[in-house]
Amino acid sequence: MEVARIVLGLEEHDVAEEVMHFLDRTGRARVVATALDERQLAEAVRQLEPDAVVAQTGLVAEGFDGRPLLALETTESVRTLRRAIRLGAAGYFVWPHEREALATAAARARRPAEIVAGAPVVAVLGASGGVGATFVATHLAAMAARRGVETALVDLDVLFGGAGAALGAPVTEVPTAADLVGFGPEIAPEATRALLWRHPEGFGVLLSPGRIEPDLGPATYGRAIAALRQAASFVVVHLPREIGPLSRVGLAAADPVLVVVRLDVTSFRDARRVLESADLAERARIVVNRAARAEVTPADVERAFGRPPIAVLPVDRRVPRLQDRGALLPRRGRIGRELDRLARTLLAGVP
Ligand SMILES: Nc1ncnc2c1ncn2[C@@H]1O[C@H](COP(=O)(O)OP(=O)(O)OP(=O)(O)O)[C@@H](O)[C@H]1O
Numbered sequence: 001m002e003v004a005r006i007v008l009g010l011e012e013h014d015v016a017e018e019v020m021h022f023l024d025r026t027g028r029a030r031v032v033a034t035a036l037d038e039r040q041l042a043e044a045v046r047q048l049e050p051d052a053v054v055a056q057t058g059l060v061a062e063g064f065d066g067r068p069l070l071a072l073e074t075t076e077s078v079r080t081l082r083r084a085i086r087l088g089a090a091g092y093f094v095w096p097h098e099r100e101a102l103a104t105a106a107a108r109a110r111r112p113a114e115i116v117a118g119a120p121v122v123a124v125l126g127a128s129g130g131v132g133a134t135f136v137a138t139h140l141a142a143m144a145a146r147r148g149v150e151t152a153l154v155d156l157d158v159l160f161g162g163a164g165a166a167l168g169a170p171v172t173e174v175p176t177a178a179d180l181v182g183f184g185p186e187i188a189p190e191a192t193r194a195l196l197w198r199h200p201e202g203f204g205v206l207l208s209p210g211r212i213e214p215d216l217g218p219a220t221y222g223r224a225i226a227a228l229r230q231a232a233s234f235v236v237v238h239l240p241r242e243i244g245p246l247s248r249v250g251l252a253a254a255d256p257v258l259v260v261v262r263l264d265v266t267s268f269r270d271a272r273r274v275l276e277s278a279d280l281a282e283r284a285r286i287v288v289n290r291a292a293r294a295e296v297t298p299a300d301v302e303r304a305f306g307r308p309p310i311a312v313l314p315v316d317r318r319v320p321r322l323q324d325r326g327a328l329l330p331r332r333g334r335i336g337r338e339l340d341r342l343a344r345t346l347l348a349g350v351p
């Protein structure tokens with residue numbers, strides 16, 4: 001297996017040692033030089049041409065010619081987060097809590113195609129049928145738009161077009177992903193944006209054609225997502241339940257992946273299977289939907305998945321009625337507030 005070559009830039013020698021040993025031990029990344037100040041760092045990057053630079057933002061004056069920068073700080077702060085964004089960092093990690101995520105990102109730097117700077121992408125996947133993946137994906141896009149963030153929702157549920165129906169999108173006389181095919185391999189961000197259907201709440205939706213289009217495959221969707229990361233500030237990908245080649249394109253671009261579960265044993269079992277089979281363990285965040293009083297509690301989520309749920313959405317009788325009419329919940333009320341909070345959490349760091 002190929003190993004990513006990393007140049008490390010950290011002022012504190014002890015922390016640098018720890019990070020170096022940790023990354024080396026993963027076997028997927030190797031630290032080829034450690035720099036303690038800005039000048040040394042620039043020099044090491046110039047001479048060694050690493051796959052990625054892992055450094056605290058204070059040591060970086062500007063980007064490294066398209067080489068991915070993984071910002072690493074020992075304390076989280078808005079100041080360094082903003083700085084990382086301004087520098088076009090491909091990731092921002094807090095040492096030591098987020099070291100696993102750092103290791104994954106560092107290893108991925110070996111394949112430059114996967115690290116393309118742009119808007120964050122969040123994918124939404126239902127662990128079992130009917131858990132509310134469509135509900136969560138559509139409302140996440142709406143809540144982000146209501147917060148004033150330029151948002152694009154990509155419906156990868158190609159055959160059923162679940163997101164379009166849940167949003168009341170027209171079925172004729174409207175552009176869909178099928179129109180991407182005409183663009184060939186070069187899809188400009190603006191051209192892709194022009195193919196979005198504008199929801200009245202202000203976000204754009206790349207509607208699915210609702211039928212299988214022979215030429216509309218994973219490669220086209222992959223390019224469309226990459227283009228939308230340039231054209232929008234936040235991208236939500238609505239995945240079908242089956243993890244096929246299309247889903248994999250959405251999953252490859254996304255961090256995090258929201259896995260929607262219900263508080264029952266079957267759904268938990270399905271979710272664990274999804275996490276394992278799609279190699280999502282680190283990027284997965286659990287969203288509990290339709291929570292009522294049940295035998296399984298949110299605390300069990302932590303026991304089962306090693307992480308607490310990122311959101312717990314209560315069961316609400318209005319949801320099916322609204323969704324059937326293609327309408328959205330308001331921001332107020334218990335479930336609306338929870339959805340808004342989820343959007344706020346995921347938008348941290350988005351300008
Ligand atoms: N929190 C909730 N409270 C009440 N009903 C809900 C809630 N979330 C979703 N529903 C309803 O449950 C049904 C399934 O939801 P949804 O279509 O979003 O699930 P899905 O995971 O996308 O399903 P599928 O596997 O069919 O694509 C819908 O009728 C929806 O309105």
Ligand SMILES: [Mg+2]
Pocket residue numbers: 133134135157162
């Ligand atoms: Mg659905």
